[in-house]
Structure formats: C-alpha cells, structure tokens
Amino acid sequence: MIVMLWHNIDYVASVVLFSIGLYVVIAKENLIKKFLGLNIMETAVFAFIIALGMVEDGRPPIMTGDAQGPFASPLPQTLVLTGIVVAVSTTALALTLIIRIFRRFGTIEANELREME
Amino acid sequence: MRRPIAIALVLLSAIPLVVAVAGLPAHGDPSAPVHTHVSAHYIERGAEEAGATNLVTGVLLNYRGLDAAGEVTVIFTALIAVLAILLGTGTTPESTASSRGASDRRGADRESTVAPVSPIVSFVVRLLAPFIALYAAYVILHGHVTPGGGFQGGAILAGLFIALAMVLGTRAMQPVARTALAPWLQGAAVLSFVVVGTVGAFLTGFFLGFPAEPPLHLVRELLIIALEVGIAIGGAAVLATIFLHMEAS
C-alpha cells in the first residue's frame, strides 16, 4: 500500500490539503479564516480531479495539426473549470454575509457571535 | 476543547480517504477508465465533432453545454445574492457616492480601497491596461483553438476592471456600473446560452445543439464564439459588480 501511495502522491497530497482545510473549517472561530479553509478544501478536490485526468507524459488536450499524444483527459479539466466558478461564487456570497454580520454585531468570531445570539 | 474534536474528525475522515485513493487506478496510468472510456472518445473524435481544437472548450461548450449553462447561472446567482443582501442597507455604491462624508466612519479614504496606491503602481496599471484588455480579448476569441476561453478571459477583464477601480478610485467606475446596460451585461452569459441554445434547437433539433455538417461549420464556429463572448461579458460584469458592491459596503 505504501508503494501504491507513493505512486499516487498527487492524490495523497490532495487528501492532506483537504484535511488541513477541513481542520480550519471546524477548529477556527474566525469566519474569514473558516472560509479560507473552505477554499483550501475546494482547491484540494480540484487538484484531485485534475490528477485523475493526468496521464504519463501527458500533453494539453489541444488538437493542433501536429500534436502527438498521449493527451491529458479533457473532461476533468472542464469539471474543474466549473468548480472554480462555483468556488468563487460561494466565496463572494460568504464574504458579503461576513461583512454584514460584522456591521451588525461588531465581531466575526463564531464563539462571540454565539454568545450574542 | 474544539481542537481535539476537530483533529479527531479530520483523522476520521482522512484515513478512509487515503485508503480510497490508494485503491484508485495508479496516477497517470493510460489504461485507467478515465482515459479509456468517455475521454478517449473526446480525444479521438472531439476536435472534428465538437468544432473546437481546444478539447476543453469543446467539451465544456458543446458536449456538456448544459454544465456550462449551469456554471454561468451559478455565478449569476452569486451576483443576485450579493445584491439582494447588500441593497437597501444604505451601503450601495450609489448611496455611498451621494451621501459621502455624512456619517461615514471612514468616508475620507473611500478613494483608495484596500491600500493607498503608490504612483508607480498607478502608472503601471494604466500603462498595462490596454495590453491586458487586448490579451483578454485574445483569450476569449481564440479560446476554442488555444488555451483559454470565455470564462478565463472574462476573469482577466474583471481583474483589469478591479485594478483600474483601485487606481482611479471606485467613484470613477460608478458611471459604468450604473447604466441601464448593467443588467443586460450581468445576465449576458445566461442569456447567450438561452439564445444560442434556442438557435441550436432550430438548427439541429436539440437544445444547445451545434450543427455538425461540413457546410455549417462556419455557423458552428460563430455560435461557439458567441457563447464565449457572452460568457466573458457576463463573467466580467458579474465579478466586477460583486467587487464594487462589496467594496462600497
């Protein structure tokens, strides 16, 4: 299994990044920090999906006349493109809410907010 | 208190994930299902079937056009959401521009946004602006041939807009954001999918279909470029508007 993991080092790195992000989301109290963590989680999943589509010595899937394979798989890349858009949309909405919460309560620490509620 | 629970939860999720990734087909293995099933078809036939040398664009706009339509709807949703939350709270760009200095806690430094802008930065941004715009146009219009595409170009345009807004002050940007054209621009991406999709339905009998017969290849290319331009305009307008409204709040 260790050998397997070494060959799949990209996947393992994604899991590590995902875990760091999840830790930040759960453990940190600051709402902006939580959202940085969520962004790390999202990018970790993107890295995972891109790694799925990668092939040994792969080239970009662009079929100009003289391009020779092997080509990286185009489908995961389109998925991640969509995913990036989703991530920035979520972030924009979350940060707007954070700004409004700060305006109303004067803090963005989750524990202080819980007390005020 | 919170930390041990968090660490326990993270480990609880990380261990199965590591086991799972170890069970996946080896990284970069050309015989993995990812490379032999759907993607193999795209790589073999995609350029000719979908009409885009850049297969990523071809897959995104043609094969999986509904995903792309959903994608632009997501970012449009983000804009609508941000506006719905910020409007009416007295913190819109319009109202702050008109009631500046009244009871505003940091009314004085409205002009500089995130940090004071040095003259060098200001000069460089203004100098580079036309070139960035040109590059964005290339990325958008050439996205079906080379890396890039509507969304990447749109994001570059939005970045340019934001950089200019920081250098020139957001107030200089208000006339752009306040025109009657603004809702059209913000909805451009979604609407271009509706229009191109309907045109495709008339041409091919399928919503979001692109004609594949050789005589209509030019039409197909035009439709793809129309979508790219629509996505770029919509994406840029949405991102820039979100920035302006968050900035003014």
Place this chain on the structure above:
Amino acid sequence: MYAWPHWLALVVMTPLAGAALTPIAALLDRRSPPWWALATMTFTSLAATMLVLRVFAEGPFSYLPGGWAAPYGVELRFDEFSAVVGVICLIGWMAILFSSRYTRSLPEFASDRSPYYYALLLLNLGGMIGFAVTGDLFNLFVFLEILSLSGYALVAVGGERIAEMAAFKYLLMGAVSSVLVLFAIGFLYGMTGTLNIADVTARLGALEGPTAPAAVALALLAVGFVTKAAIFPLHVWLPDAHAAAPSPVSAVLSGLVVKLGVIGMIRTYRIYYGAGLFDLTVLNHVLMWLGAISIVMGAFFAIFQEDVKLMLAYSTISNIGYIIMGLGLATTYGVIGASVHIFNHALIKATLFLAVGAIIYRTGYRTLSDLRGVGRAMPLTSVALSIGAISIVGIPPTAGFLCKWYITLGAFEANQPLFGFVLVFGALLIFVYYIRMVNAFYFREPIHAEVTEAREVPVSMLLPTLVLASLCLIMGVLGRIPLTFIEPGVVRLLAPLGG
C-alpha cells in the same frame, strides 16, 4: 401534446432565463418583477404538467441537450421521482404570489431589493428542477450549487436580526457538504471514467479491483446529502435558517429545498443498488437510526418552542426523519411511503408556513403567547393552519395519513417493529405540539390589541394559503393516486435487491 420532447429542456431553462431577465424587467417597470416571476413559473408549470403526464403514460424518458448520446453529453432523465418538479412549480408559484404583498412588510426590504428577491426565488426553483431531472452526476452538482447558493441568500434577504448569521451557518455547512459531494463525484469518475448516472451504475457493477473508493464515495455522498436534508446530527443549520427567512421563503426551503437532499440520496441509492457492489444494510441501519433520532428530537424540540416558525422548522427535521427512515427500510412500502411523503410534506409545510406568514404579516407577532386568540380574528387563515396541522399529524383523511401509514407498514415489513413504534410515537409528539398551537390560537384570550383587530389578509396572500390547504385535503382523499404513480419507480429502484 405531452410527447413534444423539448418540454424537458424548457422546464429547466425557463426559470433560469426568467431569473436573468428579472432585473431587466425591473428596469422597464419597477413593479413588474413579481408578475414577471409569476408568468415564468406559469409557463414552467405548463411544461412540468406535460412532463408528469408523459411519465405517467410512458414511464421514464430522456432528453439529450446538444444531441450527444448519453455518456458523452449530459443527459436529462425524467423518472417518477422527478415528478417532484410538479410540486416545485406549484409551491414556487404560490410562494411568489404570496411574496408580492408579503415582502412589503419586511425590514430593510427596500424596493430596489425586490427584483433580486424574485430572481433568487426563480433561480432556486430552477436549480431544484434541474437537480430533479438531470441524469448526470456532475450536472447534479452544478444544479445543487444553484439551488444552494440561492437558498443561502434567500435566508438572509429578509433582514431579521439573526438572518445573516443563520444564512452563514447554512452556507458553511452547505458548502462543506457540496465539497464532499464533488469529492465523491471525483472518486466515482476516477473509477468508472464516466459521469452519466446509468453508465456509472453499469460500470461500477462490472468493476474489477478494490472497492474501497466506491465505499468512500458512498459515505461522502451520504454525508453530503444528509447535511442538505438536515438529518441529525447535521441538522443544526436548519432551525435558525428556516425561522429567520421570510415566510414564503421558509415555505420553499422547508417544503422543497431540504427534500432535494433526499432526492440526492435516492439517486445515490440508485447507483449503489444498481451496481450491487456491496450490501447496503449498514448504511440503511445508520439512516434508520438517524431518522428515528431526528423524528423524536425534532418533535421534542418543537414542543418546547414558543416561536411558531421555529416550531415549524423543528417539525421539518422530524418529518425529514420519516422520509429518511422510509428510505433506510428499503422495503417497497417504506420507500413508497417516503417518496410520497416528499410530495405531501411539501404541500403541508408550505401551507403551514404561508398561513403563519399571513398571521405574522397582520399582527407582527410570532410567539404562541403573543398570538393567543388569533383564530377568531383571522378565521380563514386559521382554518388553513388547522388543516395543515391535522395533516402533518397524519390524521385521516388528510394528506399526511397514507404516507406515514405506508412507512409504518414498511417498518413491520422489514421486521423492524421498534421503528414502527418510533413512527407512531413521533406522530403522537407532533400531535402534542400542534394541539398547543391550536389551543393558543382558538381557546385562549388575546393579550394584544393587534391580534383582536387583525383582519383577514389580502387575496394575493389568502388564495395561495387556501389552495394549498385544500390540496392537503384533496391529496388525502385521492391519496392512492401518488402511491400508484410512484410505485413503478420504487419497484425499479429496489429491483436489484431481489425482493
């Protein structure tokens, strides 16, 4: 008429296009957004009617946007469970009509916010419709994001004091669950090389090599969708979010949006039952227990709420518990009951939230003690509220009865009498808290002048409430129709189990 193939594309695209055009319509006439949104939903409802008729007549059917055959392009697939789009259109239409007056009473709801409110509602409804009809895993994720993002914003849009906090809590948990779903989709794609649900099922069934990734993907999907469906212990976002949202939004969120998490679970089950990779007994048991805990806990918390909307929100958790338990039973009766409860609970909860919204609109109060005696001041609204209340308890002949009866039958069919008793016990608890409400509204003296002086609400608010309430009764009398309608879908879902 219903055989025209394009209805399926139209039902997805119309609300999204309508939403993009709403701010433009507002530019032409400031008062047009609600009517524009209503027109959009009217047309969408027409398309949805055609689709439901067609699936009734012909069984499941597909539409291929772009004309690409299934694994290469996105496939829209309409099956019996997709018929939820009918309810989505109905409740969406009613909520929009209700909002046209209701939103005027909201704090901070300046008129320039109004077009974006209706656009958000349309996006939310469109996202749900797309989620319900797509046959592609990644497309499912995209529509999940549309409906979730608009849902978060709709919670905050009313401007209640804790609305933004509630929305943020909802957003954080929702976003994490979305990432989990995306991760799971990545695993499934990595194992099978395809995203089409039917194709994933087939290729997963023929899989050689380790099954660990499939198991982890199942766990990720289950956690993700259970969070969206607000099942214990991942329900914590729901009460605040549904109570702080404007009432018509609560009707949509509580009646519909959480149900889409359940539809996501049904899709997950479809893949894993179909692939037959491993026995799902463990997952089913976990779901049954979580469902049971949700039923009891939701009902218990509801009993002790003073705030009417919070009470309704906790009762949603309890009722989703019924649905999840029915799914976990994995017997024909249980799953039929659960699926029909998706439809019926949507009707009932929308009735309740709209009726409560009407009362709040007139009186400005929202706790049981403040609202004493409101039943006499607003008779029609209160009748609708009472109909909703007896329906949700499951008293025959209302809509809630048959599905809960079926789930209970399913529990005994699955040899789980314990869960059968939990179901009955839950119904009793629900009975207690609705008795509290009816008691306060009808049999106590008012303590506020606003309550005694309250008049009936205008027609645009009364009509949706009464229509939905009468549907609760009609669906009770005609309860057999949805049951027979959904049965082939459930039989097909459970067929691989060989029972």
Place this chain on the structure above:
Amino acid sequence: MSLTFDILLLLYLVAAALVVAQAKDLLAASIVFSSYGLALCLLWQYRGAPDVAMAEAAVGAGITTVLFLVAIGRTTRREK
C-alpha cells in the same frame, strides 16, 4: 527532474496551507493563500491543464484574494 519539481510543488502547497491555517494575521493568510493558488496554477500548467491553470490564476489566485482583502478591509485583520 520532473519528480523533484512535483514533490517540491506539492510540499509548497502543503506548507502554504499550513501557514494559512495557523497565521493569526488574516491579511498574511490571504496573501499566502494567493501564492498557494499560483503554485496550484503552476502544477496544473505543468500537468497538461493550461485552461484550468489560467482560470485558477485569474480567479483562484486573483479575484478570490481581492474579495478576501476587501472583506478583511471591511471587518478586521486580526484573528482572536
């Protein structure tokens, strides 16, 4: 060469994520997050995904970071 580059980039990603997780200064965390996005962009460019790399550079490292900076400017810079 390629493997070394791989490992270095992945190590940098993990290190940057840890810094983001631990930094008390939100502004610093956001900037490190931006560099994390750029490293990802490099990785993807190098993995044969130039389209995604471009999107990540413009959106993930660019616009997301700007939005974070605006939010920090409107709220507070220090994490308690």
